[in-house]
Amino acid sequence: MTRLFNDPAAFADEALEGFTAAHRRWVRPVTGGVVRAGATPAGQVAVVIGGGSGHYPAFSGLVGRGLAHGAAVGNVFASPSARQIHSVAAAAHAGGGVLLMYGNYAGDVLHFGQAAERLAAEGIETRTFAVADDISSAGPDESAKRRGIAGDLPVFKAAAAAAEQGLPLEEVLRVAERAGGRTRSFGIAFSGCTLPGADHPLFTVPEARMAVGLGIHGEPGIGEEPLPTADEAARLLVETLLKELPQDLTGPAGQRAAVILNGLGSVKYEELFVVYRKVAALLGEAGVEIVDPEVGELVTSFDMAGVSLTLTWLDDRLEELWRAPADAPAYRKGALDTPGPDQDGEPVTADGQDTAVPVDNAGPATPAVPAASDASRRAAATVLAALDAVARVVDSHADELGRIDAVAGDGDHGIGMRRGSTAAHRAAAEAHRLGAGAGTVLSRAADAWADKAGGTSGALWGSILRALGTALGDQDTPDARRVAGGVTEASAAVRALGGAEVGDKTMVDVLVPFADALAAATAEGLPLTGAWDRAATTATAAAAGTADLLPRKGRARPHAEKSLGTPDAGAHSLALITRAVHGALLDHH
Ligand SMILES: Nc1ncnc2c1ncn2[C@@H]1O[C@H](COP(=O)(O)OP(=O)(O)O)[C@@H](O)[C@H]1O
Numbered sequence: 084m085t086r087l088f089n090d091p092a093a094f095a096d097e098a099l100e101g102f103t104a105a106h107r108r109w110v111r112p113v114t115g116g117v118v119r120a121g122a123t124p125a126g127q128v129a130v131v132i133g134g135g136s137g138h139y140p141a142f143s144g145l146v147g148r149g150l151a152h153g154a155a156v157g158n159v160f161a162s163p164s165a166r167q168i169h170s171v172a173a174a175a176h177a178g179g180g181v182l183l184m185y186g187n188y189a190g191d192v193l194h195f196g197q198a199a200e201r202l203a204a205e206g207i208e209t210r211t212f213a214v215a216d217d218i219s220s221a222g223p224d225e226s227a228k229r230r231g232i233a234g235d236l237p238v239f240k241a242a243a244a245a246a247e248q249g250l251p252l253e254e255v256l257r258v259a260e261r262a263g264g265r266t267r268s269f270g271i272a273f274s275g276c277t278l279p280g281a282d283h284p285l286f287t288v289p290e291a292r293m294a295v296g297l298g299i300h301g302e303p304g305i306g307e308e309p310l311p312t313a314d315e316a317a318r319l320l321v322e323t324l325l326k327e328l329p330q331d332l333t334g335p336a337g338q339r340a341a342v343i344l345n346g347l348g349s350v351k352y353e354e355l356f357v358v359y360r361k362v363a364a365l366l367g368e369a370g371v372e373i374v375d376p377e378v379g380e381l382v383t384s385f386d387m388a389g390v391s392l393t394l395t396w397l398d399d400r401l402e403e404l405w406r407a408p409a410d411a412p413a414y415r416k417g418a419l420d421t422p423g424p425d426q427d428g429e430p431v432t433a434d435g436q437d438t439a440v441p442v443d444n445a446g447p448a449t450p451a452v453p454a455a456s457d458a459s460r461r462a463a464a465t466v467l468a469a470l471d472a473v474a475r476v477v478d479s480h481a482d483e484l485g486r487i488d489a490v491a492g493d494g495d496h497g498i499g500m501r502r503g504s505t506a507a508h509r510a511a512a513e514a515h516r517l518g519a520g521a522g523t524v525l526s527r528a529a530d531a532w533a534d535k536a537g538g539t540s541g542a543l544w545g546s547i548l549r550a551l552g553t554a555l556g557d558q559d560t561p562d563a564r565r566v567a568g569g570v571t572e573a574s575a576a577v578r579a580l581g582g583a584e585v586g587d588k589t590m591v592d593v594l595v596p597f598a599d600a601l602a603a604a605t606a607e608g609l610p611l612t613g614a615w616d617r618a619a620t621t622a623t624a625a626a627a628g629t630a631d632l633l634p635r636k637g638r639a640r641p642h643a644e645k646s647l648g649t650p651d652a653g654a655h656s657l658a659l660i661t662r663a664v665h666g667a668l669l670d671h672h
């Protein structure tokens with residue numbers, strides 16, 4: 084149970100504030116996360132990691148010399164936004180380029196990818212790497228779809244140690260790719276985790292039972308077995324990982340491996356040591372030489388009672404990098420040769436200049452708005468009313484959306500949609516107050532939604548509103564056909580960004596038929612309210628139909644069978660939103 088919090092919506096920001104206050108020797112706060120207290124040495128590749136809150140020490144606890152140069156920190160169990168990632172990377176960059184590293188989750192992939200594009204457009208050479216070590220989340224033939232769990236640590240560390248040695252960006256990326264290809268993890272769980280403010284865990288494991296193959300976000304396991312002894316748990320973990328060696332290894336005997344026995348949050352260290360005792364014995368019997376083992380909480384999931392084992396199969400180069408010294412708040416090894424940052428943590432550059440960057444978690448200051456026609460300003464009032472209706476309907480259904488998402492996902496859909504829609508409405512109201520046209524009101528709402536929600540839906544809803552804003556613009560009177568055209572553009576943008584198609588059990592299963600129905604109805608000459616009403620009815624039916632589909636995209640994919648009979652969370656929220664917007668259109672007609 085997570086007990087100590089204030090406003091659950093502020094948990095991530097307040098935790099980060101407390102972390103940076105406690106660890107000024109190592110880190111300093113910047114908008115969107117933290118960077119090292121000491122400046123990145125000129126020309127060194129900046130390794131910037133990141134992900135959702137709720138996994139400490141991942142990710143801010145791994146910022147320090149010999150490890151990451153910065154960490155972008157998202158809301159609870161949600162990827163940081165592209166704006167946050169961009170801000171941290173720009174603060175950490177010192178001319179050597181940036182390698183963005185994160186766990187392989189849809190939201191992270193979308194937001195880190197968008198941040199990489201923005202950094203590159205500004206002339207900062209950027210590469211990305213997603214850690215995909217969780218062998219329970221996809222088969223060896225689909226390893227690129229696997230989730231990132233505690234394998235984050237050895238892979239992040241290999242790349243960061245290479246950067247510390249002064250290697251250029253492409254070589255640091257190659258190190259990350261090799262370490263990632265030789266790292267595999269597997270986990271078990273005895274209870275789910277409870278998010279701040281929640282009164283029940285995201286999933287439960289029956290008494291005297293064990294969930295096999297868990298995620299780090301409360302995703303359910305892929306199987307269930309009787310509660311094991313510590314030795315039996317160790318045997319399950321070791322034997323499962325020894326069944327899948329890197330392709331170039333003919334067997335474990337004679338190999339060297341970095342070994343991490345990771346506690347997910349409420350398994351005590353002594354319990355871990357009892358399990359590790361057997362893990363070490365079994366690996367020894369298999370002829371594996373263990374190098375610098377780690378036993379402890381390295382990638383957690385709040386109070387989840389669970390354990391994961393990670394093996395990184397070392398070659399000489401990877402062993403050198405795994406053994407290399409590091410000095411971060413939650414991970415210290417060896418001794419670094421040159422003095423670290425200023426002892427009291429004052430951020431300094433080589434010439435002693437203070438490099439503190441003001442923290443702006445409230446988001447960018449509100450810039451002025453472009454000129455708009457009176458017609459577009461009037462339309463902006465309707466857009467604002469629609470976004471108010473969106474925020475209200477999401478807020479009233481947030482718990483239901485979380486329950487649906489928890490069946491096969493991580494249960495945070497309602498939280499993310501509430502954060503995003505509330506921020507979008509707030510940004511739209513400010514833009515409207517400043518006299519913005521419909522297009523600018525929507526584009527400001529888009530940025531706010533993506534920035535505050537993070538996660539997959541944050542990136543996707545940002546692209547929906549951005550496409551609509553572009554279609555409506557600030558000059559023309561947005562008639563029914565122009566609105567329908569904007570929805571069609573939004574549908575195309577979501578499919579381009581997320582790569583999903585109809586039938587994959589995602590929001591696309593609703594967005595495409597909704598856009599098609601709206602286009603058809605407006606082409607028949609129906610007014611916007613009538614056309615939207617017909618399309619919203621189509622959307623509602625399409626969302627219900629997703630209950631019969633198996634997920635082929637997103638986090639729900641590994642639990643395909645579990646989700647049969649339950650609609651897709653994003654599809655359901657989109658259908659609710661289309662109906663709520665129809666109500667706003669009627670009121671504002
Ligand atoms: N590639 C994709 N394209 C379109 N929609 C997607 C995709 N992946 C996931 N989704 C949608 O996102 C919803 C989950 O949103 P969210 O809770 O933000 O995800 P996460 O917690 O995985 O970041 C899913 O129910 C689905 O509708």
Ligand SMILES: O=C(COP(=O)(O)O)[C@@H](O)CO
Binds near residue numbers: 135537
């Ligand atoms: O959950 C995380 C990111 O995945 P989303 O797809 O954004 O939910 C985060 O905790 C790990 O980075």
